[in-house]
Amino acid sequence: MAEQKAKLSIKNTNVELDILSGTLGPEVVDVSSLFKTGYFTYDPGFMSTASCESKITYIDGDEGILLYRGYPIDQLARSSSFVEVCYLLLHGELPNKIEFKEFCNAINRHTMVHEQIRNFFNGFRRDAHPMAVMVGVVGALSAFYHDKLNIKDPEHRAISALRLIAKMPTIAAMCYKYSVGQPFMPPKNKMTYAENFLYMMFGTPCEDYIPNPVLARALDRIFILHADHEQNASTSTVRLAGSTGANPFACISAGIAALWGPAHGGANEAALNMLHEIGDISQIPKYIARAKDPNDNFRLMGFGHRVYKNYDPRAKVMRETCYEVLEAVGAHHDPFFKIAMELERIALEDPYFIDRKLYPNVDFYSGITLSAIGIPPNMFTVIFALARTIGWIAHWNEMISSPYRLSRPRQLYTGPTERNYVPMKTREPVS
Numbered sequence: 540m541a542e543q544k545a546k547l548s549i550k551n552t553n554v555e556l557d558i559l560s561g562t563l564g565p566e567v568v569d570v571s572s573l574f575k576t577g578y579f580t581y582d583p584g585f586m587s588t589a590s591c592e593s594k595i596t597y598i599d600g601d602e603g604i605l606l607y608r609g610y611p612i613d614q615l616a617r618s619s620s621f622v623e624v625c626y627l628l629l630h631g632e633l634p635n636k637i638e639f640k641e642f643c644n645a646i647n648r649h650t651m652v653h654e655q656i657r658n659f660f661n662g663f664r665r666d667a668h669p670m671a672v673m674v675g676v677v678g679a680l681s682a683f684y685h686d687k688l689n690i691k692d693p694e695h696r697a698i699s700a701l702r703l704i705a706k707m708p709t710i711a712a713m714c715y716k717y718s719v720g721q722p723f724m725p726p727k728n729k730m731t732y733a734e735n736f737l738y739m740m741f742g743t744p745c746e747d748y749i750p751n752p753v754l755a756r757a758l759d760r761i762f763i764l765h766a767d768h769e770q771n772a773s774t775s776t777v778r779l780a781g782s783t784g785a786n787p788f789a790c791i792s793a794g795i796a797a798l799w800g801p802a803h804g805g806a807n808e809a810a811l812n813m814l815h816e817i818g819d820i821s822q823i824p825k826y827i828a829r830a831k832d833p834n835d836n837f838r839l840m841g842f843g844h845r846v847y848k849n850y851d852p853r854a855k856v857m858r859e860t861c862y863e864v865l866e867a868v869g870a871h872h873d874p875f876f877k878i879a880m881e882l883e884r885i886a887l888e889d890p891y892f893i894d895r896k897l898y899p900n901v902d903f904y905s906g907i908t909l910s911a912i913g914i915p916p917n918m919f920t921v922i923f924a925l926a927r928t929i930g931w932i933a934h935w936n937e938m939i940s941s942p943y944r945l946s947r948p949r950q951l952y953t954g955p956t957e958r959n960y961v962p963m964k965t966r967e968p969v970s
């Protein structure tokens with residue numbers, strides 16, 4: 540029962556609305572019954588709207604805090620593993636040794652995809668963007684598991700979560716192999732999650748491939764940093780799709796589609812392309828000026844965030860990881876890393892960015908890091924989708940396993956009032 544009330548007075552209507560408190564972060568005003576007054580709330584972009592209650596991830600944008608089930612992201616990135624973080628996000632607690640071993644074994648039983656899945660790839664052009672392929676192939680998975688799609692059954696939800704966590708690296712690597720015309724490499728379960736992904740990406744049938752442990756560790760950390768981020772656009776898409784009762788593979792496919800946009804998960808590819816376009820440190824002032832020009836729609840990709848009005852805690856870890864990878868591959872003089880560091884330095888001293896609290900976000904350094912690992916830019920968002928799948932499925936599961944309602948927003952209508960149909964022959968030509 541809410542202890543506090545908000546009083547709202549609209550013309551001659553007065554309502555009292557419950558104020559609800561969480562464990563951390565802002566309290567919320569429950570407006571779910573406001574429609575009974577004949578009024579809706581209006582919040583394009585959902586700047587002030589909490590769409591749900593969740594126990595999974597907490598972000599404090601002003602303090603630059605990110606917690607997965609209460610654990611700070613920098614501690615998890617430095618001390619945990621992506622598979623352990625998957626268990627944590629899904630089940631709410633860190634696993635003990637037995638739980639972790641069972642979870643790893645369960646994932647390993649699902650890393651392969653049905654042989655028929657290969658046929659979906661052949662329908663795409665080789666130069667198709669890998670994200671277009673991934674959206675299609677992941678959505679098609681529901682055609683293979685129709686016997687386990689009763690979302691009300693916890694066991695069906697559990698097996699779908701395992702299948703998605705296990706198969707996303709395999710499908711992601713297949714998207715890359717298809718784009719370069721190389722044979723698909725089946726997973727090797729004796730490897731770790733990140734090692735296996737590197738093997739499926741860069742291994743060939745012609746010779747042995749041993750993943751570089753520094754690169755595998757860096758990739759595992761990148762997966763951890765991208766695993767979840769509360770109600771971001773793609774996670775909200777998964778929740779909305781899930782609220783219709785759609786199967787989990789269709790919901791994750793919708794999340795992948797939403798993540799693709801350059802304002803969201805597509806920013807890592809866009810950030811690296813921006814660094815290439817800048818090309819030289821001497822060109823930075825020109826691009827900073829463009830980013831500040833209200834008449835130029837150019838933005839510094841990898842900068843700014845809807846929630847973080849402080850340094851994105853993931854960007855700090857990402858920058859350290861970037862430097863480690865560049866050192867490991869002997870590219871510590873990478874010109875784009877130097878451009879990125881100088882761009883960050885200049886932007887963080889510029890009043891335009893300071894006044895708007897625009898800081899580098901997770902995407903600013905991830906592109907340079909992934910590029911140094913050997914991953915092409917058009918695969919960056921595929922990697923993001925691979926990592927974010929656990930976040931999407933954890934939120935989907937959290938919603939479906941508790942009472943929920945169909946998500947169906949209302950609107951402010953500003954179109955024509957009612958009018959009668961006019962037959963074509965009597966319509967005046969538009970001058």
Ligand code: SDX
Nearest residue numbers: 768771802803804806830838839840841842843844845895
């Ligand atoms: C991700 O939601 C999540 O949690 C997402 C994510 C996750 O893990 O799921 O964190 C991943 O999507 C990170 C964000 C990646 N996107 C980019 O790096 C693209 C570049 N960033 C911008 O497009 C922008 O910052 C957004 C979209 C991220 C946030 O936009 P908002 O919150 O809608 O803010 P805004 O567009 O209203 O900007 C406020 C002001 C505006 O200027 P004014 O109109 O007030 O004069 O800041 C300016 C904007 O023009 N601004 C920028 C800028 N970002 C905002 N100006 C230049 N360069 C930028 N990058």
